[in-house]
Amino acid sequence: MPDASLLRHRWRILLCAGIVLALLAGIGMRQPSPPDEPRFVLAARAMVDSGHWLLPHRGSELYAEKPPVFMWMQAASHTVFGGWNLAFLVPSLLAALLTLWLTWDLARRLWNRRVAGWAVLALFSCLQFGLMAKRAQIDMVLVGMTTLAMWGLMRHLLEAPNRRALWIAGAAAGLGTVTKGVGFLPLLVLLPWALWRWRMRGVDDGRRGRGPALWWLLPAFLLGTAVWLAPLGIALLLDPDPTLQAYARELLFKQTGTRYANAWHHVQPAWYYLQVMATLWLPGSLLLPALLPAWWRRLKRLDGRYWLLLGWAVLVLLFFSASPGKREVYIFPMLPLLCAAAAPLLPGLLRRTGPRWLLLAYVVVLAVAALVIGGQLLAGSAWAHAQLARREMPDSLLPLLGGWLLGFGVLLGGLALWLRQRRAGLLVVLTALLLWNLYGWGLMPALDAYSSASALMQRVGQRIGPDAELGLVAWREQNLLQADRKVAEFGFKRPWDQQWQDAGPWLAQAPARRWLLVLDEAVSPCVDRARTIAIGSSNRNRWVLVPGAAYRSDCQSHLPSDAADDGQD
Template sequence: MNELYRNKRLAWTLLIVFIVALLFALGARTLVPPDEGRYAEMAREMFASGDWITTRLNGIKYFEKPPLQTWMNALTFELFGLGEWQARLWTGLCGLFGVLLTGYAGRRVFGERVGFYAALVLGSCFYWVACSQIDSLDMGVSGMMTLALCALLIAQRDDAPPSEQRNWMLACWAGMALSMLAKGLIGIVLPGAVLVVYTVAARDWKIWTRLHIGKGLLLFFVIGAPWFVLVGLKNPEQPHFFFIHEHFERFLLKEHHREAAWWIFFALLAAGSVPWLGVLVQSLVLGARGEGAKQFRPRLMALVWVAVIVLFFTKSNSKLPGYILPVFPGVALLVANYLDAGTRRSRMLTAGLTALLGVALLVTVPNMLELAKHPGETALYAAYQPWVLAAGLVMLIGGALALLTARQMQRDLTVLALAIAGFAGTELMLSGFEPIAQARAGTTMLPALARAGALDPKTKVFSVGIYEQSLTFYLNRTVTLVDYWDEFTFGLQQQPELSIPTIPAWIEVWRRDAAQGVHDVAIIRPELVAGLQAAGVPLRVVAGDSRRTVIVNH
């Protein structure tokens, strides 16, 4: 059983099961706000308007991020209609692409077994699998950055013929351009920083002669520049906001209120690497060791990739969990190398930690009801308990089997058992989240909103002191913001007529429409309703929960 990596039938079976399970789970949950609802709604509006240049959210100009994800989601809606799995298809495909490309790069650069292990490791890393199922920008940019990393490794290996080196380096440049279209300047800044640090650490100055910089830059600008030129011509305010505010000011200033402890990304790296935590440190250390007489040191390149990205975002004043995601293909390659060359004791440690994690999940299950922070949501966490219980059992059993096979020196089987446990456990926890996802998205309000006429484009729908990122997508329409700014501040400065700035100003509109027999609907913060009733504002509550209330003026 130590030659499983040579078994083509097994490899194809694992791949097919992985693809089916990954893609099937894309539609298992309601779109969870804020990110999933936001990016699905932006794509819906692009699809509905036909404007593929100016990105909008709730009909308001929204330039925080480039358009690649919005383009792909809008194209998916064009091909397959609106829905949850359609909104997540791009991220799911990027996650799958990353796994396949990492495995291929591992095989070409390090050998067949390492390639097999690399695909198993990345395809079971908790954070990679989870983010593959979430409609956010992080997996999209990570998939494109994986192309940049893996293409660079394949192109620069010592035995690469000139034509292959050129073609893969052009693929690397394309990956950087697509990364910039996915999330901005980090698409070229981070790979560039990695290359500089690697050059110094490896003293490999000649690598700069093998980058095909002229052709690469031409391809980079052909792919990455047109949208920035077009959107800037159409919206002159966009370049300063995007490049200065969203990049330099976000990195240097604290005004976005996204600070976190300096160690947060190290903790996320550890947690996201489950079930491979037991060999994480050893794998990183292996990346710093010598690699024989090789001119190009691929393990060191993977290590530098991980270190530069982690340290870059650690220094930033804006820290969000998804920022760490692009490191995991590099982590997978390093872990795969260590699993191939490391000790039986380290594999046993990894298996034991996985089993202990399963026990921890089982112990957590009875206390999960305490996680409910809003009234009436205890039952939702009770419905989630069986899924977490199942995930805990999978991790416990998988870890125990891996421990047994590790003791018997069945290396390939140990790695396979851990990979299956990691992937299955993550999918169970994601799939069972649906009741909580519905509560956060507010989709239980949809029948009441439909009866109130909110689905009719002629009905005015106001969002008072709140903006429901996911619910707006399910309404299949935009709403009028009232006393709400947040991420819309810049867009509303350009188009102030698209919102009502204060609640008193909205009340005047609401009262006038009620007097004229015009039916209005509002989604409002629950704590505001009593004050409106006390002030004699005409309203009737048609639905509500602990997070939002739906009222009408008739």
């Protein structure tokens, strides 16, 4: 019989392997889906195709909403692995694995290996972590860089002065800043650290630490930002092109300061992030009522680990809550550090009946929901048909989706009956493992053709024939990405009327072989509606094919002013 320590070691290896496999599940089996994935892949593909990597493009226009660092990563991934279906997800996958390791190592250094294991399992079990790890958005990479910066700062501030860790922290914060503008947020940890040192004045029990040489942060931070700002600055000095100057102004000022202080979209109330934490941080958020008083007691004991971890999380929450523009991913960087702060308390909490019943209830609700929805899909109920019809998906998906959901629900229900509330911690970890395998192997590949718009663009290609020319008006990034041929487009952010000013003459030059794919609400009054073809819906938008012969070139009408959209999702 193997001893208990060997069994625990084997369990740890199995759980680690299960986590990695769950994050890998389905990679390469789907295409980029809105809202953000197609635009990043479109820019990365343009870099690979053109060989010009400094400035990202969305079609013919410069893409100035985000710096290009994440797109560089996707383009580099493509050069290594080939095939965009695999390459576009690799940066998020690697960032997720890095974040898990950093969370483990930080908790190990602050407490011990047992606590480190709890921290990793807590982070993996939270819904938002798995969801972002399996999406090709900047935020997972940003969280990896933020966690790396916090790892270096916490080592330097709490363990012992460590110049190497400080350099790593500063460079990671700088690189995070040019990946997504808020990458500097780890530096805010210096505020709770200074307050903690002030509260600890006169105490000499080894917890206060020495005053480290923090000035090394500045050159390290600047070095991290120079990865992109240096080549951009050189380009601005050497090239007086007003387009390049406008790109720099848009990105460095409007998309950073203005976007934060005077947001023009995603406007939400101040309490918005409370509902984000209550839902996307499940099942961990169920334990917050028990964690908060325990954390407060440790803060009153002046435990520096909690002062830095929790103080920084509160500052990040306040920072994003102060801005009128809010998205659920903005507070995601808090999650790994809060899991590290929760980890020492989890064994004690899970010995209590109340928290265990809450976690069991979470799993049971998830299992029942999967069973009910899967049963409805398999039975072909009116509700199931209506859901697919709303999204113009074929009924052939009913048994496929229903089978996956029903199987997930049965497995989850069986685990809940076997482990019950006495092993609720293990139950939620196994639930996360099953959930992300379901997501990766089952749901996303089944829905891929419709969520990625590839089914729509395939219909377009079949309808116009292989020899026709295609143009886009009021398009979305996935339309250009999934097109089966070279496409003429007339700007993405330009008002629709201005796009038609170029698209109309383009059609008139060869009306027999040229077609436009147009958002239904953006069809020009100069188009004979009777001759257009409704080609279907995708991502909640209806699309129309306009043959060249349907456009009246002698027409001078314009779209209503309230319909002159800029093409933004």
